Amino acid sequence: MMNKTTKTRKMPTFNTRQRGWNFLQTPGPTNIPNRVLTAMNQPAVEFLGPEFMDFARRLFDDLKPLFGTTGDIVIYAANGHGSWEAALTNTLDIGDKVLIPETGRFALSWGDFAGKLGVEYEVVENDWRKAVNPNAIEDKLRADTDHEIKAILLVHTDTGTGITCDVAGVRAAIDAAGHPALLMCDTIASLLTCPYEMDSWGVDVTIGAGQKGFMLPPGLGFNAVSPKARQLAKTCQRPGNYWDWSERLESEEFYLSFCGTAPEHMMFGLRAAIDMINEEGVENVFKRHFRLSRAVHAAVDKWAEGGALQNNAVNPDDRSNSVTTVLLDEVHDPIDLRDLCRERFNLALGNGMGKIMNESFRIGHMGDLNEAMIFGTLGAVEAGLKGLQIPHGEGGVNAAIDSLLESDD
Ligand SMILES: *Cc1c(COP(=O)(O)O)cnc(C)c1O
Numbered sequence: 001m002m003n004k005t006t007k008t009r010k011m012p013t014f015n016t017r018q019r020g021w022n023f024l025q026t027p028g029p030t031n032i033p034n035r036v037l038t039a040m041n042q043p044a045v046e047f048l049g050p051e052f053m054d055f056a057r058r059l060f061d062d063l064k065p066l067f068g069t070t071g072d073i074v075i076y077a078a079n080g081h082g083s084w085e086a087a088l089t090n091t092l093d094i095g096d097k098v099l100i101p102e103t104g105r106f107a108l109s110w111g112d113f114a115g116k117l118g119v120e121y122e123v124v125e126n127d128w129r130k131a132v133n134p135n136a137i138e139d140k141l142r143a144d145t146d147h148e149i150k151a152i153l154l155v156h157t158d159t160g161t162g163i164t165c166d167v168a169g170v171r172a173a174i175d176a177a178g179h180p181a182l183l184m185c186d187t188i189a190s191l192l193t194c195p196y197e198m199d200s201w202g203v204d205v206t207i208g209a210g211q212k213g214f215m216l217p218p219g220l221g222f223n224a225v226s227p228k229a230r231q232l233a234k235t236c237q238r239p240g241n242y243w244d245w246s247e248r249l250e251s252e253e254f255y256l257s258f259c260g261t262a263p264e265h266m267m268f269g270l271r272a273a274i275d276m277i278n279e280e281g282v283e284n285v286f287k288r289h290f291r292l293s294r295a296v297h298a299a300v301d302k303w304a305e306g307g308a309l310q311n312n313a314v315n316p317d318d319r320s321n322s323v324t325t326v327l328l329d330e331v332h333d334p335i336d337l338r339d340l341c342r343e344r345f346n347l348a349l350g351n352g353m354g355k356i357m358n359e360s361f362r363i364g365h366m367g368d369l370n371e372a373m374i375f376g377t378l379g380a381v382e383a384g385l386k387g388l389q390i391p392h393g394e395g396g397v398n399a400a401i402d403s404l405l406e407s408d409d
Contacts, residue, residue: 023347025377027159027189027323029211029218030367032269036215039272040265047262053254059267062274066282067187067206067224068197072249076221076242077263080188080209083221084110085117086243087184087205090223090233094118096150099140099181101132101170105160105354110153110186117238121153128356131165131318134173141177150232151182151204157190160353162311162325162362163318164190171202182229188212192277193289193322193366204229210266213322215273215367220266225249289321291407292365292374295400296324299378303385305393308332312360322366323350327359328390334361337384344387345380371404 024031045052063073076082092098097120100111111121124140126132132154141149152174157164167185174183182204187196191206192213198206203226210220225233225245233245247256277285297311297319304310309332312325328334334352338361341347350362363377378397385392 020346023345023373023377023380025364026348026350027212027362027364027366028209030213030215030364031369031373032217033215033273033276033368035276036269036272040217040269042265042268044264047264048254052262052264055271056254056257056262056267059271059274062278063222063270064224066192066274066277067208067222068201069199069206069224069226071199071227072225072230072245074223074225074245074248075258075263075267076223077219077258077266078209078221079211079218080186080207080221081113082243083188083207083209083223084113084186086221086223086245087207088114088117088119089238089240089243090225090245091182091184091205091229091236092117092119092150093237095120097122097148098151098153099124099137099149100153101137101155101165102126102128103132103155103161103163103165104128104158106155106158106186106189107153108354110155114153122149128161128163128354129312129314131163131313131315132170134166134169137170138173138177141174141179141181144179147180149179149181151184153184153186155186156196157187157193157320157322159189159323159350159362160325160356161313162320162323163313164194164320165318167196167203168201175202182232184229189322189366190320192282192285194286194320198224198226210270213366214270215276216266216269219263220270286321288369289366291404292369292371293319293321293324294407295371295374295403296363296365296378298399298403299382299396300324300326302394302396302399303382303392306391308391309385312356322364324363324365325352325356325360326363327356328361330359332388332390334359336388337361337381337390340387341380341384345383347377347380347384349381374400374404 101124184205186207188209206224208222210216211218313319352360
């Protein structure tokens, strides 16, 4: 087998004079709608003035239904990693133990974050080509008779594997084991691409970020917090400042809601994004993501007939609405494909991650996206496969067209 990592590569060059759109099909950041950009293109405002405070309060209120909660939401000027850290530092003391179902690379990275904060973590091992099995989590919890496990850190859609797991099923497993651990859920890649119901699914902390389904520039992070998590946070001894929920949620002083100056322009953008999502109708947003993702999966299944690549997720029902991870065989290098797609066809694809880094690439399909953009993306991937002579079934784009025409929504 050729060693793909040590091969000499030519540095990719950006052809900035190419005209037309650059197709940004990475699983974050995603396409930013003009309406969001325009909303951000305005002067700064007095952030302790009554108008902005009013605006911010309405924004918090309108965010809640999108998380499926009536509880509290904290907005951070941060990316997803910051929001991970916030969830951990508010609830877990040094020496506490957590359980991490191995959904893929993001689960392991979140675990690593917990580890660096002095939290002990145990990974519930899982095959990266299938959704995690709630029964395996239930077994671990049943075995923890002293209730040492304080939380389960679950990634809803692991962006490395392109697989979405059954959050309600994991909650049912926790309940079946009669275990008091918190359920924390990373929805960074799933929120606003598929249904998510924090309260009715019994999630205690939801972690989100702006640059995926929310269609924002990178820079906003979210924690949605259940009353149980708030309560636990009060007993947590770990000192905290910036991430601390209590100052942000309990203080009378508006200044403390953001631990300093509010990220005003990001919030102007968020307002526009929420309005767009509500105008389309959140259910329609989910249906659009489902429809477009199934078209991508159909194209990959068609290409797979050539024997060199396949959908990473074995079970079609596990495949996510927001990102498709494509596994490539040992002889072909996904970086060559990404380079060619970028340089020749103006298409940005996602890299492989974790243990499948050298044998996978990813097609992001979340946020501000429509059918024609999917055809363009798949057409460019197909051209890349052809250009590199990677064996593939002919007609991936046609399979995507058929999938879209067959879909009822
Ligand atoms: C993108 C992503 C993250 C990391 O978010 P950043 O904003 O890059 O820090 C974490 N978890 C999941 C599931 C993601 O998709």
